[in-house]
Structure formats: structure tokens, C-alpha cells
Amino acid sequence: MKRSCVLSILVGGVFFVALVSLYRMLERMQLAEQQHSRTPPAGELDMQDFSRFQQKIDRLERLLGDNNRLVATLRDSLLHHRASWEGARGRGGASVNVSSAPGQADALTGCRVEEELMDGVQLLDVYDLLPFDNPDGGAWKQGFEIHYQGNEWEEQPLELILVPHSHNDPGWLKTFDSYYQDQTKHILNNMLIKLSEDSRRKMIWAEISYFSRWWSDLDEQKRAMVKSLIQSGQLEMVTGGWVMADEANSHYFALLDQLIEGHQWIQRHLGVKPRSGWAIDPFGHSPSMTYLLKGAGLNAMVIQRVHYAVKKHLAQQQTLEFLWRQSWDSSSRSDITCHMMPFYSYDVPHTCGPNPAVCCQFDFHRLPGGRVFCPWRKSPQPITENNVKERALLLLDQYRQKSRLFRTPVLLVPLGDDFRFVESSEWDAQFSNYQKLFDYYEQHPELRIKARFGTLTDYFQALQRHLQAAGTTLPTLRGDFFTYADRDDHYWSGYYTSRPFYKGLDRVLESTLRATEILFSLTLAQMRRFHGDGRLAADFPAREHFLRLIDGRRSLALFQHHDAVTGTARDAVVVDYGSRLFHSILDLHQVLQSSAHWLLLLDKSQYHHDQATPFLQTDDVMAAQDALPQKQTLTLSSEPRSLIVFNPTEQRRSVVVSVLVDMPDAHVVDAETRQTILSQISAVWAEPGRASTESFQLSFVADLPPLSLMVYHVTKASVGSAHRSKYTLLRSDGSEPPPVQAEHFQVSLPRGPEADAPLTLRNKHIQIWASSQSGFLQKLRLQSGLVRQVQIQFLWYGTRSGMNRDRSGAYLFLPGEEGAQLYSSAEPPLVRVSRGPVFSDITSCYRHFTHTVRLHHLDGHAGKSLEISNTVDIRSEVNRELVMRLVSDVASGNRFYSDLNGFQMQQRRSLTKLPLQANFYPMSSASFLQDASSRLSLLSAQSQGVASLRQGELEVVLDRRLHQDDNRGLGQGITDNKLTAARFHMLLEDRGGGAKQVGGGSVSHLSLLAHLSSLSLSHPPITMIGPVNHPLLKLRPFMPLGSSLPCDLHLVNLRTLEDPQETGSPSQEVALLLHRKGFDCSSAPEPEPACTWSAQEEVDLLQVFSPLQFRSLRRSGFTLLREDDEQDSAQQQKPHISNLRPMEISAFRAELK
């Protein structure tokens, strides 16, 4: 059968199924309508009828939603059909294989087509549906009146599980250490006493950073008491992460790493494994986190901070409990049971039921005479024989109302708040008063309630029991819970960017940690092999280095806390976090330097560790926790100076390496081959128009094999022998040529019409045009002929004005009514164009930022991305936020895509029914716009807020300076801005014929090139400076891999595990973490990258990592717990042959040979 024939039949088949479904949907709607018409006149309606009526309307609404989706699918398949047909006709009848991938799919085995996965609740559709009108819901302000008959629990009594908890932020208003000393250690000390007093009492704990800190203070007897509380189920570790991580700004590397750190600690010291997740305070929730939790072996979780309108909608549908499924997963493999708290907060007033004035009376920490009270003016009363009946019934009413929002009679009610249970009196007040109420319920079975203290596992087990007994499962849900609003138009989109300096530093530590982990693990394996008997080099400080690694892991882990990377802590706490990040980066450099030293030495006997004067030194130097890194200036002579470049990526790549040297003439050779390397000398600009005379930038093209350490020699060269950048300087008013001092460089200062012509730069792949007035990009043209207008603009947002208005702060973005205002400066900018054989760029120097667009003259795909860097300083401003906007002619409709934690792409729809600030989303590493013929991707090295407010536009927030608190407890504005760098890659690509006209499917992926571009942006090469070449200390390049990993396979980490016997020492085992990325089918990489890929899920890891060898290799859970290790089986005969599915992470416990 001809392929075009197969195409027609396939498309026809899709049509037929869709039409039948549409027909059935309409039939169902009609039925619903008939039932609806049988309802009695309004006057006869009692409350039950109202609620039924409500349910029916909800059902209709749901059906309509389904119907909309179906119509959208029909429309898409029609477009698809037409595009394929036209494509096929255009190619003279050549056919397209629709079933795998449209367009250029033939060249792209293993890619992923855009999809609409239609089962269950799709949150994108919920957003389309909701009016976001925020009506007053009565006692439950953001909800509705809840009704019940009283006979709902006749068959099965209400099963209440009250879960005591204390939310301990590892830094917010106080530092981690201050909180520990003032509150947390008392909470945990009292827990030990108070839980031991009565076996019915329970407690959950989430933050392992605190728990491990406390553990180090305990004697053996107390440790044994803790273990027995855990064994008996009275104390449960929930989630088990180092912190309760932020889910918007954190990259999945760090999310997973803090989970591994916590789980490994728990396994080693407590011998258990967390089963349930608890994330009650992060400001919005991401499915990337649920994916990691599922992979770590958790099967259920609780979340809280979700947009109030979404909560209300899900409550109306009884869908607050659901199976959260990954958007891209067509199976149920990634499903995790999720319980969403229905009300405003996780405190006691908002958890017992819908009425906070009533619930507050059951927070016995607020008994009269204490420090906290109920703002609803009704105080709690101690439970006595006299009031127990009245109190028990009042509380039961709340429990019953809350229960009506869920599908089973089992009810989860948390009991706790921030830093609760500090004093022993609070333990007594809460536990003894609740016990009296529970006893009363037990004595009155006619009330049909069984109540007890419990943990999350108690709750979820009861839930599963009820679901199984009823023979039902929970509905599935796909999507994410951004952007969070807790009331009115208060959207929490400000924290996506707050304190951008530290969001950048977070990623610097992250990439440094990953690079160090990998190099350290490879070093230990090489040493053991070198010595033959498993010994390490005698002088190599393996244990000290491993402790530095652990410290680095824990600094990064702590910073993932939802008040750290979010930028929502007090100034002094930010400095504390910053110092930890800074010191960890310095410590990790030591590990990197001495690992590289040993690996590179030809004669290993010459290895000597000297901490005071290291053999190699990283060339980036950070002077303080709040300073951008500076490069040290190398002194050159005719004796070759060694430069070591480490490529921390699993891909061979051509990359431009830059160092500073003390003269404008330098020569670079490959130390091994003696070949001269193409290089370029550029000016180091001390001021916009004044070049340094002491320092020059030497840039050269390094060809770096995967995970290699390459050695280059730099020497002084004869005067004028090096390629020097040529400069053109412009000042847009044209009156006066800009003052220039750059004696070693050729500088032209065009005037008149010559100065007004657009600036243009080009390499083999791309040509760009920029305005000579502003220096900003205007247009791009690809080699293929594709031309796109892409104008870069800078704009300011202000905040609301007027005395009583809420204004933007650390959490909230509340822009002024005027919206964004185009950036303008009184003084025209200095525009500097540089041209050279290695790179060319255009730099615009403004008062508040320096903006550079650079093209690298590289042959491979690395030359296709445009590098954009901004150095921002808004310290002179009051209540302003600076954004960079791309204005393009990409017909993207109201859709764009942004990533979630660098792990997956999520479709976004910009909705006019929502306020401006609601249309901002988190961007951890990538976003893109697309239409039928092109895709414009913006990749970033740091996280920030992103929006597409109009078709073709994409904007990212660079920094925010806000002079007031936004009333979420922080008690200050954010005015500790720094000189901050933001780095991006921009990538324009052609799309194949099968691409959808506008927007695209709800499930879409980065292109292969975008993945590779993002990889090199996030993991830059690390340059180290060696001593002057010495014959005894000859260095030889280190190349552990024979070839690049497949393009879509990312080595997430190679993390040395701790010795099970010897705390603080490295074991021979490593965690090998791999992520097989999903990539889009509509753009084939052009030129083809050096790496290969295949459509097969089965991968031979021995082949992939050759010539590295494994002594053992065993698949495990994501956090490498022993009990998650795959058992020996018949298939395990070849453990190196493993299924790596697209989009999925795989974890292995391995021993390198």
C-alpha cells in the first residue's frame, strides 16, 4: 500500500472516531438536559435539590469542556490533514509517515510529535472555562455554601484523621541557625517527650535539614527513642527532602539532589523510606516535583497553595483528590495520588472546615491568655465536661461540611502552623483537648464519626481502603498549578524574579557541583584502577574532598527552600544563604582542581596535594557572596602557560573559551598536537569607551570531547601576530563622536548617513540586523532563507499608586495601570560593534544595563544560537522592574511555552480575562513561541518570570526593586539589588510541514538543537590555569568517553555515594542518573550535531559509556535507596541493557571499574 494511501486512511480513521465521539457527547448532553428539565419549580427546591442542581450544571460544564476539546481536536486534525496533503503535493506526491511524526520526522527518529492527551482533567481547559469572577462565598469566602443531610454517614462513619505538623522554614525571617536555636530544637525535643507520653499521639516531619541538625545533638539513648517512635508509626518523615522545595524556580537537578540528600540521610540514620509527600507552603505546584517523588518511591502527596478559583472548581467537582499524571505520559506510570487542601491556608482556622471563625476555636494554642489569638473574635475554650458536647458538635459540623468536598468518608485535617509545638504547654493544650473531643465521639457512636491522630500514611492507607471497597479510582489530572493567587488579583508572579542575583548564583553552584561530582567520581575510579588494588592515591585528600562535596550538596539543597531561591527572605537571611553558596563554590573548586591535577598528570607519582598553593586554579574568581565573578589576568611569557578546559557535558562541543592576558599578542596551541588554535584578542572595557591597557581578552575555539579535560598552551606572540577585534563605536545623537581610548585596537567612528545604517553581523548560519541608534536586534535571517522580525526592547513596570493600594513586593507582582513603559534614557547609548574571526557582537551601554548580542563563528550547531547577555543595575530606581521583550512576527496566537524546572515544557495561554500579572509564568531555563513555519526559542541560564502578552511577544523580567512589603509576612521590600548578570541563547528554527498553524498541542518539547544549546548555556566549560610548563609535570588530556552520548541522553549526575560503614567517606558506588529528553519532531537539526540518537528505548550503557566500564550496575529508585534497587532476575543477566524512555529519568547504582 502506498504511504499516501495509509495517510488518508489514518486521517480518515481519526475523523471517524472524533465524529462518533462528538455525536455521543452531544447525546450525553441532551440526556443531561432532559434530567435537568425534570427538576421541580424553583420554589419547591430544598437545599439538597440545589446541590443536585449545582452538580448537574457542573456536569454540563464538564461536558461542554470535553466538547470544546473535541472540536479543537477536529479542527487540528483538519489543519493537520490539509498541511500533510499540501506538503505531500508540494513534494510531488512524496508521502509523510503521519503515525510517527509529520514533516521532517524521517530525519528525526525518536522525536516526539505534539500531542493533545485528552483523558481526565486538563488544567489548561479549566483555565479556559473559569470566569475568575471571585464572588463572595459566605463563611468560606472563596468557595460556596456546603450542605449535607446528616444521613450521609449512615453506612460508613466519617473517618477523621487529624495530622499534627509544624512547618519549619529553613530560613525566612531568621537564618537557619537562629530558627534552629530559638524554635526548631525545642519543637523536636518536646516531640520526643510528648509523643512518648501517649502512643495515640502522632506527628509528621518534613525538613531533613533541621532533623539532621537536631540528630547531631542527640545522644544514643535519644536516637533510639526517635527510631522507636518511627517504627511504631507515631512519627513519620514526609517527603524526606532536605527542604520543602520551591517548585517554580528550582531546576530539576537541584530538586532531585535535595531529595537524594534527605532520603540518603533518612535511610542511613533512621532506616526507613518516606511514603507520602507534604508540600503545604511552596507558592504553586509543579508536576516535575511529583515526577521526582514518584520516582523516589512515594505514592501519595498533599499540596496546598493553588489558585483559589481552581480550588473552588475542583471542590465543586469533588476532584480535590486526583491522580496527578505527567502531561506527556500516555500511560499511568507517572500517576501519584494527590490531595489538595480546599481552603485558604494550612493553619488551623483554614483546615477543619469551611468556616475559619469556628475552626480557629479549635486551635488550642490560641486559648485566652496566650500570645496568639483568633482574629474572628471567638476564642477557643478548654474542653470540659460541661462544654464537650456543644464543642464536639460544633466541630463535627465543620468536619462534615469539609467531607462533602471529597469522594470518600475519610477526612484529612492537619493540625499545626509555622513553627508550632515549641513549648510543652502547647503540646498538652492541643493533644489533651483534642483527645477529649475524640473520646466524646467514641462514646457517641450515633454521631457516626471515628476520630484519631494520624500521619499521612495513615490517611492515604484509609483512602485507598475506601476507594478499593467502593471499586473506584480517583480521576486523573494533567497540568501544573501556576500562577498561584491567594486572594483577589494577588498573583504570586513576582517571586519568579525576586533577587535575580542569587537565582543566578544558584545555577552557578548547581553547574559547579555537577561538574565536580562527575570529575571526582571519575577520579576515584581511575585511581583505584591505576593502583590495581582499589587504593586511592596516598596524597589525595579523598575524605576531605568528599566532605566538601557533601557541604556543596547541602548548600544547594538548602537554597531550594521556598523562601530561599524564591528571593522571599529577609535581607540578613539572604546574605546567609549567599555566603553558603559562595563558600561552597570556592570549596568545590578545590575538589575540581585537585581531581583534574591527578587525572592530567602523565607521571602520577609526581602528584602532590598542597592546599595553600594548588597546582591548578580556576580562572573565575568571586571576591564576595554578592559580587559577579572576575577573571584573573594571566601573565604571559615565551614559556608556555598551561590552560586546562573541562567540558562538563556529555557532548563533544566546539566552544569559545575566553581568558584574560596581560598583553594584546598571544598564541594558543593544543598542548598535545601542537596545533595552533584560532584565537582573537579583544579589549577589556574599563568604561564604555575606554579599553584597559593592562588586560586583554583572549578567546579561542576549543574542541572538547565529552567530559574531557583538555590542555592548551598560551604564550606571548610577536607584536601584531594575533587576530584583534575591530571596533565600530556609535553614539546615536551623532553630534559628537564618542570619546574612545583603545590604543591597541582598530576603531572606526562613523558619522552622518554611514552611522545611521542598520548594523549587521553574520556567520555561516545566521545573519542579524540591529538598530544603530539603540544597538538592539531587529531582524534575523537563517541560511535556509527564513526571515523573522525579532526586535529586542527594554521596558519598565512600575507598581500601583494611591495610598491604600496593595503594591508589588517580594512575592506579588502588582504592576501600575499604565502597564509597561518603553525604556528611554536622557543620554543616548554608546553602541559598540566588535568583529573578529572567533566571535562578533554588538554591545549597547545604557545607564541601567549593558546589553550584548553575540554571534560565534563556529561551524557546528553551536553557531546557530545567538548569545544575549545583560548586566543589569537598577539600584538607583524606586519601585521599578526592568524587562527585556522580544517583539516578533511569529503568529503564535495567545499561546507560548515555558519550561517547568528544566524538565518539561508546559503550554501557556495568555488570557485577557485575567489581569496582566496572572499571565506571567515561571521560566527556569526555556520558553518558545511558534507558528506553522518557525519557532523562536529563548533559553536562559537562570530562572525568571516570563510572559507573552501579545501574539509574537515574549518578555522576561530582569530585576525588580520594590520599596514596600506585600503583606505576606516578610515585613520588608526588596531593595538589596546587586549588579546582576542574565544570560540567554536565542534560537530561530524552521518548522516542518506537519506543524500546527497556531500555538501547537498542549504537549510540546524543545527541539534537539534547543536542548543542546540549553545544555551548553547551563554547563559552561570550566577553565583552570596551570603553572608554567615543566618537563617533570607533563600533562596529558583526559578523555573518559569514546564518543558523545546520544543527543537526547543527558548525564544528570555521577554522584559518589557515602560509605555505608564510614560516615563522611566516599564509597565505591556512584549514583548514575540519566535523563532521556523528549524532543520535537518539527525541526530537524541543521547542521546535524555530532551525536546520534535512535528510536529505540533500549540502550546499552556499556556501549554508551565506552571505554568506561562498570563492575556492577543496578537500576534503583531516583534517591538510590537500597530497598528500591531492582532485584536480580532473568533480565538482569545483562544489567547494562536498559530501557530509557523519552522524557524519563533513570537511576542506577553503579560501580565504575
Ligand SMILES: [Zn+2]
Ligand atoms: Zn514556609
